[in-house]
Amino acid sequence: MQLDGDDEVKRVCFRCIGNAYLSARVQREGEIAACSYCGGSDDQSFTIDEMADCVALAFEQHYARTPSEPNSMQYAMQNDWESDYSWDREGEPVDDAIADAASVDRAIAMDIREVLADRFGDWDASMAGEETEFDGESMYERKSVGSGRWTREWNEFERSLKTEARFFSRSAMSHLAELFEGMDDLKTRNKTTVLVEAGPGFPIASLYRARSFPRYSDIHGALARPDLHLGPPPASVARAGRMNAHGISVFYGATDPLIALAEVRPPVGCSVAIARFEIAKSVTLLDLTSLSDAMMNGSIFDPTFLDRLQRAEFLRRIGDRITVPVMPDDENLGYLATQAIADFLATIDQPDIDGILFPSVQAKGDARNVVLFHKSSRVRPMDIPAGTKIDVNDGFSTEDGWETDYSVYERTPRVPPAPPNPASSAPWFQQAFDIFDPDPREFTLNVDAQSLEVHVVEAVSYQTEKNRVRRQRFQDSDPPF
Structure with missing residues (x-):
């Protein structure tokens, strides 16, 4: 002009x-x-x-x-x-x-x-x-920005994991790296970050973990040593879950004991042990609830802003994709995408993420679930003197019948064992083996033995959406061929 x-x-x-x-x-x-x-x-x-x-x-x-x-x-x-x-x-x-x-x-x-x-x-x-x-x-x-290429690439990511390459997929790695890039700088509409701290001094300072025991006698070991039996399972028996593949041991917990109970989906008649685990050190969690409110600032005159807006729109909905209920028969394939996300987030250096905070699919309310990745899920052993005998009682008989009363008694030895002699005459390699800890991880969790509770499942209630089915009969007016 x-x-x-x-x-x-x-x-x-x-x-x-x-x-x-x-x-x-x-x-x-x-x-x-x-x-x-x-x-x-x-x-x-x-x-x-x-x-x-x-x-x-x-x-x-x-x-x-x-x-x-x-x-x-x-x-x-x-x-x-x-x-x-x-x-x-x-x-x-x-x-x-x-x-x-x-x-x-x-x-x-x-x-x-x-x-x-x-x-x-x-x-x-x-x-x-x-x-x-x-x-x-x-x-x-x-106009509405939508999620653009991010939805298409996510669908391709899921398809690739299920049908092409499961363990070494460069395309899947590239997609996740681009999707979660700059997560430590991502803010919500309230100017809060999507990464939250948990541990001493933070709102989430402890977690509850539950384990069901179909056989009544099996619960005694968990009551005696909850650090061993209620903590993350050994890798050899770790079953696949929403956020872990088979053999990868992680810690699943909840911010409320009843949510922890609901998550194990116990059948009627079984006993469930629930304990509180204190988070001993500060951990960083990706909060999927905050992610649903993610915002992306920028200018419409920046040609790259649209793609970033579409990424934020997709991230706002990814929590629903990650926490969508999966039927038991579909878990092998239904959990592949969430397992890949957890593995990716657990292994990146920047930002260093210890776990994921996400809503429960088993119970409604404000309480949420937490998965701590393997690197941040080690439980400190209980301070029990060597030689201590532990007895577990679950009740006693009265004139009116059996009275349930769970109790644990620790019988320490009368003479404590002598401390190890620093000037041991054992070979140097034997001494080195004795002090070697095969697990290099820091202790992240301390079990509170006084918080132990046993819940016996007497009945189960369901919250459902009821839909009536209409049925009609009419005479077919179309002539037969």
């Missing part, structure tokens, strides 16, 4: 642009020339055509032109004499939309719109009275 009366091209300096990203781009890439709007002569500036390029791409990605006429349903509602519906076109005038998006004066916005109207104008459409993009009477509104 040229100035009226001469051949000089109109220019806009960076000072006349309120949008920080667009102003910085003009300051970085523009030429020093006189501004046609503020009169400045020594600032970097863009031509109106260059400004139109920026606006065109931003509107293509983030705005949609609203319909200029009501649709058929709106027409019907408007013509219904019993209805008080009145159709009004949605959106804001195109000049206002451009001015608000770029934070420029209306005069600048109108000049930009005129350039774009010439570019996108169509003579045939104009003669037919049809509105085209950036027409002077057109109106625009922000």
Whole structure:
């Protein structure tokens, strides 16, 4: 566009642009020339055509032109004499939309719109009275960004794990690395981070863990040594779960004991032992609930902003994908994606994540589940003197019958064993083996033996959504072939 009366091209300096990203781009890439709007002569500036390029791409990605006429349903509602519906076109005038998006004066916005109207104008459409993009009477509104390529790539990620490569998939690794990149900088609408701290001094300072025992006598070992029998199982017997593959030992816990009870899905008649585990050191958890409120800040004039918005939109829904209920017969394949995510998050260095905080699929409410990855799930052994005998009683007989009363008695030796002699005469390699700890992990959890409870499942209730089934019979009127 040229100035009226001469051949000089109109220019806009960076000072006349309120949008920080667009102003910085003009300051970085523009030429020093006189501004046609503020009169400045020594600032970097863009031509109106260059400004139109920026606006065109931003509107293509983030705005949609609203319909200029009501649709058929709106027409019907408007013509219904019993209805008080009145159709009004949605959106804001195109000049206002451009001015608000770029934070420029209306005069600048109108000049930009005129350039774009010439570019996108169509003579045939104009003669037919049809509105085209950036027409002077057109109106625009922000459009939903959706999740774009992220949903397609997630579906491909799941398909690849199930049908192609399960353990060494470069495409799966690449997808997860891109999806969870910069997780330590991701914020929610409330300006909180999606990574939360748990442990001493934090709201989540302890977790509850439950284990069911179909045979009544099997529970005695758990009551005697809850650190061994209620903590994470040894790798040799660790079954696959939502966040771990078979043989990978992790710690599943809950912030509420009844949630821990519900998660083990105990059958009627079995006994369930529940204990509280104190988190001994600070751990970092990815909070899927906060992830559902993730926000991405940026400018619509940044060409990469749309993809980042779509990533945030996908991350807001990924918690539902991760926690979707999986039927027992489908667990082998249904858990593959969540297991891969847990493995990936457990092995990255930046950010260093110790586990995942996620809502329970077995119980409703505010209480949540936590999985601590293998590296952060070691339980400190109980301080029991060597030679101690542990007796477990579950009740006693009375005149009225059996009285349930769980109790644990620790009988320590009368003479404590002598401490090991530092100047042992054993060979050096034997001494080295004695002090060698085959598990290099730090202790993360301490079991509270006084918190032990035994729940005997007497009945189970279900929360359901009831749907009636309608059944009808009618005579088939179609002639037989």
